[in-house]
Every structure is written in C-alpha cells, then in structure tokens.
Amino acid sequence: MELTKEEYRNFVEILKEELTPAFGCTEPIAIAYCAAKARETLGCLPEKVVIEASGNIIKNVKSVIVPNTGRLKGIPAAAAAGIVAGEASKILEVIAQVSDVQREQIREYLEQACFVVKALESGDKLDVRITVSAKGQEAVVRIARSHANIVRVEKNGEVLLDREGENCEVSGRKADRSGLSIEKIITFAREAEISDVQEILDRQISYNYAIAEEGIKHDWGANVGSVLLRTCGTDVKTRAKAMAAAGSDARMSGCELPVVINSGSGNQGITVSVPVIVYAKELHSSAEELYRALLVSNLIAIHLKNGIGPLSAFCGAVCAGCAAGCGIAWLQGGRLEDVSHTLVNSIAIVSGIVCDGAKPSCAGKIASSVDAGILGYSMFQEGQQFYAEDGIVSQGVENTIRNIYRLGAKGMCETDEEIIRIMTHCD
Known part of the structure; x- marks a missing residue:
C-alpha cells in the first residue's frame, strides 16, 4: 500500500491536532x-x-x-x-x-x-x-x-x-480521521519523513517521560508504579507498566508538570508513549526507530478512540495500552501482521475495563492495559491468537475495531449512566 500525498499530509495534521500539551x-x-x-x-x-x-x-x-x-x-x-x-x-x-x-x-x-x-x-x-x-x-x-x-x-x-449547530466539526480541526486504518498507519510509520513529526514526538518523549520519572521518585496517588517495581521486579515489561502507571498517579494527584495528550487525554498520552520509550531504551533502539514506533502507537490509539468519542464508559487506557503494545511490537521488528494480531489479542483481554472517572485507580488500569498490549504481542510471537467469534473478536482487525466502536459508543451508554449515578449518589 502507498499513501497519497493528501493522505500523508492528513496523517501529519492528525498528529499536530491530537498530540498537544496540557x-x-x-x-x-x-x-x-x-x-x-x-x-x-x-x-x-x-x-x-x-x-x-x-x-x-x-x-x-x-x-x-x-x-x-x-x-x-x-x-x-x-x-x-x-x-x-x-x-x-x-x-x-x-x-x-x-x-x-x-x-x-x-x-x-x-x-x-x-x-x-x-x-x-x-x-x-x-x-x-x-x-x-x-x-x-x-x-x-x-x-x-x-x-x-x-x-x-x-x-x-x-x-x-x-457554533452549536456544527455537530460534526470541532473548532480548529482540519484533519479527517475517518480514513484511519491499521494498514495505512503502518504504511505511514514506515514512510514518514522524520522531520515532519520530530518536533511533535520530541515534546511527547520529553514531557511524558519526565512526569513518569516524577511519579516513580516521589509519593503520588496510590504509587502503583513503585508498588509494581517493589513487588514484581525490574524487568523491562514491569518497568514499562510501572513508568506509565507512575505518570498517571502523578498527574491525577495534581503534579505540576505538563504532558502531551492523545485523544484529549493526558493519561492516554502517557500510556501510549512511556512504555514504548522504556522498551526503546532497553533495546537500544535508534531515535528513528523510537519515532516510528510512537507513530504506530499514537495513531492506533487515535484510530480506536475516534469511533468511541472522547468520553465514554469504555476506559481510554485500554485503547492506549493496547496501542502501546503495537508500538512495542514495531520496535521488535513487527509490522502489519504482527501489529494487527497484537491489537486484536490485547483488546480481547481488557475491553471490559470501565471508566469511572479520573482518579488514582486510573494508574492500575493503565498497568493492566499495557500488560495486555505486551501479552498480545507475546501471544503472536508464540503462534497463539484469539479467533473470530471469540467474544467481540471478528475476522480482520478493522472489523474488531468496529466492534469496539459499538461497545464503547453505544453498548456502554447505560453503563455510563449507572456509573455516574453511583458516583453522584443518585438512587
């Protein structure tokens, strides 16, 4: 597959619009x-x-x-x-x-x-x-x-x-997200001129890794990252989960450091980037390899969230954690087939996690979602996968993604309302 010039420019614009500091x-x-x-x-x-x-x-x-x-x-x-x-x-x-x-x-x-x-x-x-x-x-x-x-x-x-009547348009957005697909994302990650995306990704790497380090070093929230390191060891898989969780714990507890968001969320911005950075350090990946892996993880998370919407009872950390697994797969040589299976496997594992608001437990959900992303790739490496008709999994990665859209945007509407009633003590 080749991207047209218009498609290429659109991908760059998506990244500029979505990966902003907050x-x-x-x-x-x-x-x-x-x-x-x-x-x-x-x-x-x-x-x-x-x-x-x-x-x-x-x-x-x-x-x-x-x-x-x-x-x-x-x-x-x-x-x-x-x-x-x-x-x-x-x-x-x-x-x-x-x-x-x-x-x-x-x-x-x-x-x-x-x-x-x-x-x-x-x-x-x-x-x-x-x-x-x-x-x-x-x-x-x-x-x-x-x-x-x-x-x-x-x-x-x-x-x-x-602008209240402009239901489908968001102010300042020029990029069309409807054409996103895993195949096109992989093509863009492979072909992108690094100079077109380097400034955006450098800021994401700098900001998001800094807040993750702050979360590990000091007492923030439930200290999920520190707990993981003390109880589960310091291998790369644990570090990837721990650092992402630590960044969330700091952010949810009022840490005065900025992050680069993804799909409107700082937690998702941290989750989609920090585990990939941790693996890149472990693998001694080049800067270019890290940039391209981050293109994969960021754009897949945006693709997943695009059909769900910015707020839902479907936990955004799931989209970001599974996407991080895809970025990690890329770093280890995985391409379209590997990434597609990684995404389907990981989504099948953690798609039931619900969003009950922003708070310290987000860090635990992030750790679980990153774990699922990593496991999804490990399964593929071992020749294992979840097959079509296994629950919400369908034949083909895009069909499974459409099922996630249905689940998050439609199926969880009543769940969302009940969560809000519970949280606001409305019987």
Missing part, C-alpha cells in the same frame, strides 16, 4: 479554560458562577486534584482557578502559570463568590456551560465535543460566537 487532567482544565474565557468576556471578576456540566465531565472532575491550586478538588475549584489565574489564550495550559499569591486568591474567591453546579440533562457527553455575572453584566461560554472546543460565547444576551 497542564492537569483535561476535564477540570476544560472547565478552567471555559471559566477563564467567561471572565475574559465579562470583563471583570464574577460575583456568581453557574457551571453546568455533562455527567461525564462531573465524573472525571469529582476525584482529581486541580494543579496549581494547593491540592483543591472539584468543579468549583477548577472554575475558580480559571477565573482568578487563568490565561484563556493558553487553552489547555490555562493554569500552567499560577503564583503563590494567586493560589491564595483562588481559595479566597471560592469562599466569597457564589458557585452553583448543575448537571446538564441533554447535550454532548463532553459539555460545559459556564455563566458568570457581576454588577448587572452576564457572560456565557460553552465548550462541547472536545476539551478546547468553544461553541458559544454570549455577553448580555448578545451572541458573539455560535
């Missing part, structure tokens, strides 16, 4: 960004803040620490950080620069202003609408469909931006 768990950061934009539109410090959010946003903000706030949690804390200290122009790095004085101001503002949190009963699974008011003035900002996608801005009833 500071903090992307759901609370989306709220902070929305709130910062609302304050900017209002033109003064709001006296009242009404935050309406979809169930999946509530689920993913409930238990995670908002960075640069002095370990505050929750929707009001994320909004207050954006209002007091946010720079809307920095988008998902909106609260990357917060002074000690501003941290104290965030706490004071939470006590002084009126915050109201409401669940959005209709709309997108990723949906935030913030209304701010002061001195008779009012501003409204809504983000939907992706974490930085502002679809509506109002001030005093005047509509300044309206």
Whole structure:
C-alpha cells in the first residue's frame, strides 16, 4: 500500500491536532479554560458562577486534584482557578502559570463568590456551560465535543460566537480521521519523513517521560508504579507498566508538570508513549526507530478512540495500552501482521475495563492495559491468537475495531449512566 500525498499530509495534521500539551487532567482544565474565557468576556471578576456540566465531565472532575491550586478538588475549584489565574489564550495550559499569591486568591474567591453546579440533562457527553455575572453584566461560554472546543460565547444576551449547530466539526480541526486504518498507519510509520513529526514526538518523549520519572521518585496517588517495581521486579515489561502507571498517579494527584495528550487525554498520552520509550531504551533502539514506533502507537490509539468519542464508559487506557503494545511490537521488528494480531489479542483481554472517572485507580488500569498490549504481542510471537467469534473478536482487525466502536459508543451508554449515578449518589 502507498499513501497519497493528501493522505500523508492528513496523517501529519492528525498528529499536530491530537498530540498537544496540557497542564492537569483535561476535564477540570476544560472547565478552567471555559471559566477563564467567561471572565475574559465579562470583563471583570464574577460575583456568581453557574457551571453546568455533562455527567461525564462531573465524573472525571469529582476525584482529581486541580494543579496549581494547593491540592483543591472539584468543579468549583477548577472554575475558580480559571477565573482568578487563568490565561484563556493558553487553552489547555490555562493554569500552567499560577503564583503563590494567586493560589491564595483562588481559595479566597471560592469562599466569597457564589458557585452553583448543575448537571446538564441533554447535550454532548463532553459539555460545559459556564455563566458568570457581576454588577448587572452576564457572560456565557460553552465548550462541547472536545476539551478546547468553544461553541458559544454570549455577553448580555448578545451572541458573539455560535457554533452549536456544527455537530460534526470541532473548532480548529482540519484533519479527517475517518480514513484511519491499521494498514495505512503502518504504511505511514514506515514512510514518514522524520522531520515532519520530530518536533511533535520530541515534546511527547520529553514531557511524558519526565512526569513518569516524577511519579516513580516521589509519593503520588496510590504509587502503583513503585508498588509494581517493589513487588514484581525490574524487568523491562514491569518497568514499562510501572513508568506509565507512575505518570498517571502523578498527574491525577495534581503534579505540576505538563504532558502531551492523545485523544484529549493526558493519561492516554502517557500510556501510549512511556512504555514504548522504556522498551526503546532497553533495546537500544535508534531515535528513528523510537519515532516510528510512537507513530504506530499514537495513531492506533487515535484510530480506536475516534469511533468511541472522547468520553465514554469504555476506559481510554485500554485503547492506549493496547496501542502501546503495537508500538512495542514495531520496535521488535513487527509490522502489519504482527501489529494487527497484537491489537486484536490485547483488546480481547481488557475491553471490559470501565471508566469511572479520573482518579488514582486510573494508574492500575493503565498497568493492566499495557500488560495486555505486551501479552498480545507475546501471544503472536508464540503462534497463539484469539479467533473470530471469540467474544467481540471478528475476522480482520478493522472489523474488531468496529466492534469496539459499538461497545464503547453505544453498548456502554447505560453503563455510563449507572456509573455516574453511583458516583453522584443518585438512587
């Protein structure tokens, strides 16, 4: 297979759009960004803040620490950080620069202003609408469909931006993800000019490995990575799982280091890259070999998530961990057949893991998913595989991926609603 010039450019654009830096768990950061934009539109410090959010946003903000706030949690804390200290122009790095004085101001503002949190009963699974008011003035900002996608801005009833009806388009996106396939991804990974992707991947390697090292060295969350190393040894397989888990533990617990995300998620960005980096170090792979393996892992994760959507009851770590296994297979000489079997085998093992929000246990799910990705390749090396009609496995890797789309986007809708009811104590 050969890629057309248009297909090649599209793959590069996908990577540019998806592999962006973010500071903090992307759901609370989306709220902070929305709130910062609302304050900017209002033109003064709001006296009242009404935050309406979809169930999946509530689920993913409930238990995670908002960075640069002095370990505050929750929707009001994320909004207050954006209002007091946010720079809307920095988008998902909106609260990357917060002074000690501003941290104290965030706490004071939470006590002084009126915050109201409401669940959005209709709309997108990723949906935030913030209304701010002061001195008779009012501003409204809504983000939907992706974490930085502002679809509506109002001030005093005047509509300044309206993109709410553009259901299929996300602001700023130019690349078409519908043409992704494992065969095309492998072709792109083989043929890509490294200069076209090096800057993107260098940033991912630098940022994501740094937070993984921080997670191993210090006390973050449930310390899943450290537990793995102490109890399971230090072989490359264990290190790959441990480092990815450690990066998640640090991120979920408010570590003030940025990461490069994948499919809108920092945890997925860490999971899809760090295990591949660990294996590349162990195998003494060249820089070029690592870049091409990361192209495989990143794009396969994007392919999997594209049909599920950014938020679902289907755990995104599964997509990223299985994709990491494919990148590891590439590093060891695997190509289309090896990668396809690795993906099908690993998906068959861990596709039942559910997402119950962003929190320390994400690290454990990441470790399990990376383990499945590695096992999926080991099975293929040993001549073993899961066959069509084994559960959700179908003949051909793309058919199995379509089954995952159905499971994540449709089959788990009621599961998602029940998880949200459990987490919000709604009987």
